[in-house]
Amino acid sequence: MKKIINAAVIFLESAIFFLLFTLERLSGKKAGVNHHVLARKLQWSEKYFTTENINIIFPCIIAVLAGVIFVQAAVYIKKKKTPYMSFLRANNAILVLSALASALSLKSGAVMELNTSVYIAAASIMIFAVHSCMILFLTLTEK
Structure with missing residues (x-):
């Protein structure tokens, strides 16, 4: 069951990455896609990704990351041996990368110049x- 959940989540993350790449490529070729992407970028930048909201999002990301690592450390200390430890280390690497x-995506000027920058930011936060x-x-749920 755990392998199925992990495979489904990694497939979803890969699909999102591929779709963002395709959307960025199409926004440079198709005028309708470019218009839609730029309109959403303007709308989301004014509504969700303001400076105040970004200053709230960063501490939340750090707190969640620290909380997940703390829970894993507590479970590892309690059980001493975890059969999925290498599996969890790989997932932790993906978590830190996201x-x-x-x-x-929220702070870099190079990323913010992309047409799909708000999509990248929203997708990376969702992942x-x-x-x-x-x-x-x-x-x-580990036994």
């Missing part, structure tokens, strides 16, 4: 949240 992608929940589920 947190870094969230940070870079971070889903992966955090999956790691907590796998850690807490």
Whole structure:
């Protein structure tokens, strides 16, 4: 069951990455796609990704990351040996990378110049949240 959940989450993350790449490529070729993407970028930048909201999102990302690692450490100390430890380390690496992608997509000028920058920011935050929940589920349901 855990392998199925992990495979489904990784497939979802890969699909999102592929779709964002395709959307960025199409926004440079198709005028309708470009218009839609730029309109959403303007709308989301004014509504969700303001400076105040970004200053709230960063501490939340750090707190969730620290919380997930703390729960894993507590479970590991309690049980001493975890059969899924290498599996969880790989998932932790993905979690840290998605947190870094969230940070870079919100603060980096190079990423913000892309047409799909708000989509990248929203997707990286969503991937971070889903992966955090999956790691907590796998850690807490382990026998």
